[in-house]
Amino acid sequence: MLLRKSNNLGPSIPSSEITPKEVFEQHHQTRRRFLTGAAALGAGAIAAAHVPELLHPSQEVHAAAQLQTVPSQYTVPDAQTPFNKATNYNNFYEFGTDKSDPARHAHTLVTRPWTVKIDGLVKKPQTLDIDGIMKYRPIESRVYRHRCVEAWSMVIPWDGYPLSELIKFCDPLPSAKYVEFTTLLDRKQMPDLPGGFDWPYTEGLRMDEAMNPLALLTFGCYGQPLPNQNGAPIRVILPWKYGFKSCKSIVKISFKAKQPPTLWNEMAPNEYGFYSNVNPQVDHPRWSQAHERRIDSSFLPHTIPTLMFNGYGDQVASLYSGMDLKKNF
Amino acid sequence: MSKRSIIALKVLLHLLCLAPFAYLLHLYRNGALALNPDPVNYITHFTGNWTLYILLATLAITPLRRLSPRISFLVRFRRLIGLYAFFYATLHLATYVFLFSGYDIVTALGGVRAGHPGEIVTQWKVIWPAIVDDLLKRRFIQVGLLAWVILFLLAATSPAFIMRAMGGKNWQRLHRLIYVAAIAGVIHFWWLVKTGVRTPWKDTAVLAVLLLARIVYTAWKRTHKRTPAVRIGVASVSK
Numbered sequence: 001m002l003l004r005k006s007n008n009l010g011p012s013i014p015s016s017e018i019t020p021k022e023v024f025e026q027h028h029q030t031r032r033r034f035l036t037g038a039a040a041l042g043a044g045a046i047a048a049a050h051v052p053e054l055l056h057p058s059q060e061v062h063a064a065a066q067l068q069t070v071p072s073q074y075t076v077p078d079a080q081t082p083f084n085k086a087t088n089y090n091n092f093y094e095f096g097t098d099k100s101d102p103a104r105h106a107h108t109l110v111t112r113p114w115t116v117k118i119d120g121l122v123k124k125p126q127t128l129d130i131d132g133i134m135k136y137r138p139i140e141s142r143v144y145r146h147r148c149v150e151a152w153s154m155v156i157p158w159d160g161y162p163l164s165e166l167i168k169f170c171d172p173l174p175s176a177k178y179v180e181f182t183t184l185l186d187r188k189q190m191p192d193l194p195g196g197f198d199w200p201y202t203e204g205l206r207m208d209e210a211m212n213p214l215a216l217l218t219f220g221c222y223g224q225p226l227p228n229q230n231g232a233p234i235r236v237i238l239p240w241k242y243g244f245k246s247c248k249s250i251v252k253i254s255f256k257a258k259q260p261p262t263l264w265n266e267m268a269p270n271e272y273g274f275y276s277n278v279n280p281q282v283d284h285p286r287w288s289q290a291h292e293r294r295i296d297s298s299f300l301p302h303t304i305p306t307l308m309f310n311g312y313g314d315q316v317a318s319l320y321s322g323m324d325l326k327k328n329f
Numbered sequence: 330m331s332k333r334s335i336i337a338l339k340v341l342l343h344l345l346c347l348a349p350f351a352y353l354l355h356l357y358r359n360g361a362l363a364l365n366p367d368p369v370n371y372i373t374h375f376t377g378n379w380t381l382y383i384l385l386a387t388l389a390i391t392p393l394r395r396l397s398p399r400i401s402f403l404v405r406f407r408r409l410i411g412l413y414a415f416f417y418a419t420l421h422l423a424t425y426v427f428l429f430s431g432y433d434i435v436t437a438l439g440g441v442r443a444g445h446p447g448e449i450v451t452q453w454k455v456i457w458p459a460i461v462d463d464l465l466k467r468r469f470i471q472v473g474l475l476a477w478v479i480l481f482l483l484a485a486t487s488p489a490f491i492m493r494a495m496g497g498k499n500w501q502r503l504h505r506l507i508y509v510a511a512i513a514g515v516i517h518f519w520w521l522v523k524t525g526v527r528t529p530w531k532d533t534a535v536l537a538v539l540l541l542a543r544i545v546y547t548a549w550k551r552t553h554k555r556t557p558a559v560r561i562g563v564a565s566v567s568k
Contacts, residue, residue, distance in 0.1 A: 089366030097526045099366065152367055196525040268524040286467060286521060288459060291431040299363035300438070303431050 072140035081154035102229035111233040120255035121176035137161035144239035159220030176255035181247035203247040204260040240312040273329035278310035346413035376421035383414040392542035415484040469520035476513035
């Protein structure tokens with residue numbers, strides 16, 4: 001795997017220190033196509049739609065600062081899942097195992113200050129500040145299909161920039177073949193952390209998967225910063241894979257020579273493969289993957305056939321050419 | 330317990346057992362179900378949970394009435410409650426078949442509205458292989474269906490005339506299958522949740538207590554057989 005070298009790394013900073021936001025920006029000013037300015041946290045607050053929460057009256061949609069985004073070609077025309085559903089139906093086990101738990105419990109997550117540690121097989125291990133990472137590239141708004149292994153799906157406008165951009169900045173060594181993501185583990189902020197799991201949550205990708213233009217380093221959805229339950233302040237989105245591959249609230253990105261162990265794969269290897277590409281041909285022991293329930297604004301379920309690679313075959317099928325996806329599910 | 334108060338209690342129990350279903354209808358009518366992120370999932374869990382709760386309530390009657398002869402009248406409500414367990418189990422099964430399995434209910438109902446009721450069958454034919462596939466492959470569905478079949482048999486044989494026709498011994502033997510149904514129900518729950526999720530532990534604990542109570546009672550009765558048996562014998566003789 002050939003990776004483009006990052007130019008001008010600048011003065012070396014001890015790995016124990018956080019790269020200041022200004023330094024992170026300075027060295028990459030030349031590579032910027034746009035100045036996003038204070039897009040991340042600036043802008044006026046938008047009044048969020050107040051939909052009556054009849055089933056979970058404790059939840060309220062809070063007005064949040066809007067993200068400044070640019071449109072993207074990677075957008076599907078499907079009808080979008082309502083904001084309220086995408087932010088009240090989440091799998092984020094650190095905040096409870098019920099779908100409604102994260103929205104109720106994740107307010108304890110502190111997203112500023114937030115740093116992401118870059119380590120492993122990189123030229124210069126360092127710790128990056130979230131605001132610096134957010135300003136590094138213009139934030140694109142991409143409407144992606146999102147397919148959960150539990151056979152439901154959503155259509156969500158995610159806001160972020162290609163993961164490949166950050167990876168290039170991290171400057172991994174040629175020996176790095178895999179990238180591992182780690183979610184925050186803090187029992188104080190996550191009092192509902194269930195037992196029986198090998199925390200922290202980790203997930204991994206092969207380097208060429210991570211460099212695919214579809215892999216999105218995500219900071220927001222629906223034009224505003226990620227709600228805590230959706231993985232604030234930084235997560236990845238891999239629309240051709242089942243949702244659980246997309247690590248939330250990332251605190252560490254590690255480059256490895258060997259395939260890293262991942263939480264779900266360790267817990268139930270026969271149920272959750274390392275690749276976990278959306279594949280209607282390969283059943284999960286509990287859920288047929290041939291069709292999915294599209295979560296939209298209606299009461300009756302819209303059942304639709306599931307597409308290979310969640311419909312993103314044109315962009316990603318080549319990554320797996322020659323592989324038996326029934327074995328490497 | 331007077332006849333009148335038994336009737337009043339039965340009416341109250343009907344209302345109590347129907348309350349969850351009424352609540353579900355209420356959520357549908359006021360639009361809350363459409364606002365729920367995954368209505369089908371909600372209905373499935375709701376009906377599944379209430380099947381288990383009511384099944385456990387049915388199983389609680391025997392240990393409870395053994396606590397005191399004054400509440401032995403509780404047994405008169407056992408069949409009524411048990412039938413509601415079957416009612417919620419059937420709603421649960423119907424939810425799976427028509428909303429969860431991949432059955433295209435939107436197209437089927439659209440057909441009905443357009444004057445083509447055959448669409449219900451057409452969609453059924455489309456999804457039938459997937460349901461068979463589920464049945465053959467997924468053990469949580471197999472064990473869940475086993476529980477439903479048992480509850481169906483118990484409900485079908487619940488009228489007094491069938492009990493008489495079957496003979497008390499046979500009827501009782503068949504109705505002991507409720508233990509299998511309850512255990513199958515709990516296993517169904519454990520097998521459907523994801524690895525590491527422990528949601529079913531409360532239902533499991535209650536079931537374990539109810540089954541243990543029976544074992545303890547039987548053991549206690551065996552050791553205390555002589556004295557109470559003699560007393561009862563004497564009492565009945567003197568009558």
